[in-house]
Amino acid sequence: MPLIYNIHLKHGIVLAPMSGYTDWPMRLLCRRYGAELAYTEMISAEGLVMSTKNTLRLLKHPDEDRPLVAQIFTSSPMYGALAAKIIEDQGFEGIDINMGCPVRKVVKKGAGVALMRDPQKALEIVESVISKIRLPVSVKIRAGWDAGSINAPEIAEMLCSSGINTIIVHPRTRTEMYRPGIRWELIGEIKKRVSIPVIASGDIHSQSDVGRIKRLGAEGVMLGRATIGRPWIFMEIMGGNPPGPLEKRDVMLEHLDTLCTTYGERKGVLRMRKYISAYVKGLDGASAFRCKVNSILSAGQLRDHIHQFFNG
Ligand SMILES: Cc1cc2nc3c(=O)[nH]c(=O)nc-3n(C[C@H](O)[C@H](O)[C@H](O)COP(=O)(O)O)c2cc1C
Structure with missing residues (x-):
């Protein structure tokens, strides 16, 4: 297994960030059943810099909630870097920059998946964050904005050259939201262009899903909605029986x-x-x-x- 955020993962099966769900109580349950790595819910870089109560709460976690990557969203290179420094000082394994969130509130500020329509800004944010910290940095992207502007492979290649550690891909466009029909072929295309680990996200529910996606070349898989009310899914995917x-x-x-x-x-x-x-x-x-x-x-x-x- 390759190093992801400088961690040797055994299976590469990780818990996705899900706002409103993957707080530390849920993360600890998923870890017990085999999640090897987890992410915070997405955190506003601006909110973190301004120390708003709700934002600071998202960073809190008990010692056993490790390895943990903090995810930020922003459209500002400056706030991205300031937030990254705060996160680094609090001892996380890495920082992820959200370029996949399709929610209107986030997109209208130019953050989340809106950054896939502005690759130059995306690059500036990543470079600004990387220049201020030593922690490994990853970026979570979608396939692109819409079916006419699929650019995940180009964005992945561009960001890879800026020194990110890992790229996470949920291969649907913003307009596709969570509809069926994931563009899995993009994982193979991205793998051809980048030398860093790729973690795939989207509709992964079973051992056979994991096998299929790993065969496309992804080093890691990320489980999201399937873990809600079913933290033991990690154990099932690794061949264990569900609990009674x-x-x-x-x-x-x-x-x-x-x-x-x-x-x-x-x-x-x-x-x-x-x-x-x-x-x-x-x-x-x-x-x-x-x-x-x-x-x-x-x-x-x-x-x-x-x-x-x-x-x-
Ligand atoms: C309720 C909900 C909240 C989410 N919040 C985040 C988030 O904070 N950051 C992020 O990068 N992705 C977020 N996602 C996307 C998931 O991480 C994941 O990429 C997506 O749900 C597809 O994977 P799944 O089919 O396994 O759920 C969220 C998804 C859902 C359903």
Whole structure:
């Protein structure tokens, strides 16, 4: 396995950054089941430099939440570099620059996937960040802005020459958002042009998906939505059996407790709701359970419902 952020990964199976989901409680669960590397949710470089409370919270993590890469988004080379310095001083394994986020709020500021329409600005941001820090830097891109402007291979090659350590590719355009029909052929094209590790992202759910994508030349694969309410997917992909109902119950209870300790009871319970339907998906009585728990605000009551659901 090649070095990714100066780390020797065994399988190259990592957890994707997902805003609103991959906070440290979720990251720790995924690591327990085999995620070899994780990313913070995306962090505004400007927010970090201005030390806004919500931004600083995204950087906080316990010691065991390593190796960890902090992801920033910005359209400013200066803020990118200042934020990178703050991150470096806090001890992360690397910094990732988001050039894939399709969300309007981010794109309209010229950040995220908007940078794929402005390669010169993308390069300036990367060069500015790299010039200020010694940490390995990666960039996460999409296929391009739309079907008429696919430029992931050119962007990857250009950024590679600026000294980035790794390129992460979610090979859909901005306009394709999350629709089916990933442009996997781009991974092979990028591999022909760059000498750095490539991590592929998008609709990866199984061992056979991982095998297919590795055969295209990607050194790493990134799991996103498939991990929500299913942190054990890493173990399944590496050939292990899924946990039984009691282990699933205990993972849910632990997840709820950690969320409540981190955010306080009300916010923790609300945050847990986002994972609950995924945790029970496919199990008997899931939809009735979902309806019941979606109005609950007390951690104790939610805990009781989880026990009842699994114990019948
Ligand atoms: C709710 C949600 C939040 C996301 N947040 C981020 C983010 O903060 N940074 C990022 O680079 N990608 C983000 N992504 C994209 C994922 O990292 C990933 O590239 C994409 O979901 C495709 O992979 P998947 O099919 O395995 O989910 C997000 C995706 C989702 C669904």
